[in-house]
Every structure is written in structure tokens, then in C-alpha cells.
Amino acid sequence: MKLTDIEHVFFDLDHTLWDFDRNSALAFREIFKKQNIEIDVDDFLAVYKPINFKYWELYRNNSVTKESLRYGRLKESFDSLRFETCDATINLLADDYIEYLPNNNHLLEGSMEVLDHLRNTYKLHIITNGFEEVQQRKMVNSGIFDFFQTITTSEEAGVKKPHPQIFEKALQKSGALPQKSVMIGDNLEADIVGASQFGLHAIYLRSEDQDAQNQFIQIQKLKELLNYL
Known part of the structure; x- marks a missing residue:
């Protein structure tokens, strides 16, 4: 749906x-x-x-x-x-x-295809707990930097996901409303629960060995995003 x-x-x-x-x-x-x-x-x-x-x-x-x-x-x-x-x-x-x-520039399967498809309809953004000095280099070197309108790092926000302040910072930068936004991530607590508690929709990208017992939309491959967006 x-x-x-x-x-x-x-x-x-x-x-x-x-x-x-x-x-x-x-x-x-x-x-x-x-x-x-x-x-x-x-x-x-x-x-x-x-x-x-x-x-x-x-x-x-x-x-x-x-x-x-x-x-x-x-x-x-x-x-x-x-x-x-x-x-x-x-x-x-x-x-x-x-x-x-x-x-090293390898992306997960389907990343480029999904981003290329979504950019035609949505404004795309990054929220990351990774170290600021390497995250932008990763994106540039892997060819995905230009897909995103904003990048919010934990070091910039002063807190790490799932703290609500990082989601607040990302929404302020993007001009987005939480009810009109969705977060996609692999960490149930940091990405999914954190975003949901701040009012965003959330889609959990889980691996086979991760817990499937939760109330959130779940996918195992990025291409499955296109079933929901």
C-alpha cells in the first residue's frame, strides 16, 4: 500500500x-x-x-x-x-x-535505481550518525551526493539518532513537515523508532537475522521501497 x-x-x-x-x-x-x-x-x-x-x-x-x-x-x-x-x-x-x-564506492543493491526513481517525485535527504569528515566523501565517491537536498549529521546536530533534536534539525534544514516525511534506515531504534516518535513515517530496512516483530513497514531490499513510495 x-x-x-x-x-x-x-x-x-x-x-x-x-x-x-x-x-x-x-x-x-x-x-x-x-x-x-x-x-x-x-x-x-x-x-x-x-x-x-x-x-x-x-x-x-x-x-x-x-x-x-x-x-x-x-x-x-x-x-x-x-x-x-x-x-x-x-x-x-x-x-x-x-x-x-x-x-571504496560500493552501494547496496538497488540504491542508484531507487534514488533515481524517487528524485522525480520527492525531495531526498540524509540523516546520519556517521563521522562528518567521511560521510560526504562517501556520497561523492559513490555518485549519490547530488540526489540529496540536505545532509544532517549527528556532529552538526550535537546529538545522535534517535534523539529528537537531530530529526528536528533535519526537518528545519529541509523545510519538511514530519507528517509529510518518511525515514528509511536499517537501525530499528535509531532510525525507525526515533523518527516515528518525532512524527515521521518510517520504513525499516532489515536483514534476515534482524527482529521482524514490530509495527513498522519492513523491507529487505531497497527496491521494495517502490511498493510504498
């Missing part, structure tokens, strides 16, 4: 349009080679992914700083693998990762 009376479509970026997992793996392969880290990247990513997820939850809740996230997720991953390295190397890797990550 189509959502009616929608004028503005807000997207999360990482894991929603931009293929974070694929691009992150490529960045780690590059920086491990650069810094002569003799560890299998697949083994590293197996422990890193849940640790990174945990640190982003802490960051979103203001329990760790940006710097602590960047260092801690690497330190804890190496410790879990009993791979010995020094703090100086970890800090180099943390800096290299942020530098190399936006150089």
Missing part, C-alpha cells in the same frame, strides 16, 4: 544505501597491507563486527567518545585474537581506516 501525502524522504547512509560492510572490508585489507599487519582480514572481521556494533551503541548513547570508539574497537578486536600490537600502531590504523574507507 502506497504512503500518501509524502513530500520528503530521509535516508540513513551506512548499511542503508552505502554498502558499509563491503567497503569496510576493502579498507581493512588496504590498511593492514600498508601497516604490515599479518592477520587474516576475514578472521579479524569476524570478531571486529560485533565489537564495532557494540561501540557504536555506546557512542550513540554518549557512553564513549568518538576517539574512544575509533581506538577501542580496534584494540579490543586485536586483543580478542591475541594479536599483539602497540598503541601507536592502533592509532595509525584508526586514522588510516577513516582515510581509506570513503575510497
Whole structure:
């Protein structure tokens, strides 16, 4: 069933349009080679992914700083693998990762097609908790920057999704009304519940292993958006 009376479509970026997992793996392969880290990247990513997820939850809740996230997720991953390295190397890797990550440009399946279709009817925007210094580079390098009229980052807003202030900031920048807006994202709490509580419609892009028991519209592929917009 189509959502009616929608004028503005807000997207999360990482894991929603931009293929974070694929691009992150490529960045780690590059920086491990650069810094002569003799560890299998697949083994590293197996422990890193849940640790990174945990640190982003802490960051979103203001329990760790940006710097602590960047260092801690690497330190804890190496410790879990009993791979010995020094703090100086970890800090180099943390800096290299942020530098190399936006150089990889893979989008999730259907992203370009969906954006190209939606831009003819709606005004498109980004709301992201990602680091400000890399989010625009990701969008430019992947060819999607020009689809969006506004980009609102958590660092600009001073709070992170699901805090209502970031949605308020995004709506102010875009001139949108919440009842005429919809948020699409992969994080149920940050993107979907946060947007809904501020009065926006919301569509949950979930993976197969994520909880399907909630009241929101759910899709598993971006192309399914076109069934609702």
C-alpha cells in the first residue's frame, strides 16, 4: 500500500544505501597491507563486527567518545585474537581506516535505481550518525551526493539518532513537515523508532537475522521501497 501525502524522504547512509560492510572490508585489507599487519582480514572481521556494533551503541548513547570508539574497537578486536600490537600502531590504523574507507564506492543493491526513481517525485535527504569528515566523501565517491537536498549529521546536530533534536534539525534544514516525511534506515531504534516518535513515517530496512516483530513497514531490499513510495 502506497504512503500518501509524502513530500520528503530521509535516508540513513551506512548499511542503508552505502554498502558499509563491503567497503569496510576493502579498507581493512588496504590498511593492514600498508601497516604490515599479518592477520587474516576475514578472521579479524569476524570478531571486529560485533565489537564495532557494540561501540557504536555506546557512542550513540554518549557512553564513549568518538576517539574512544575509533581506538577501542580496534584494540579490543586485536586483543580478542591475541594479536599483539602497540598503541601507536592502533592509532595509525584508526586514522588510516577513516582515510581509506570513503575510497571504496560500493552501494547496496538497488540504491542508484531507487534514488533515481524517487528524485522525480520527492525531495531526498540524509540523516546520519556517521563521522562528518567521511560521510560526504562517501556520497561523492559513490555518485549519490547530488540526489540529496540536505545532509544532517549527528556532529552538526550535537546529538545522535534517535534523539529528537537531530530529526528536528533535519526537518528545519529541509523545510519538511514530519507528517509529510518518511525515514528509511536499517537501525530499528535509531532510525525507525526515533523518527516515528518525532512524527515521521518510517520504513525499516532489515536483514534476515534482524527482529521482524514490530509495527513498522519492513523491507529487505531497497527496491521494495517502490511498493510504498
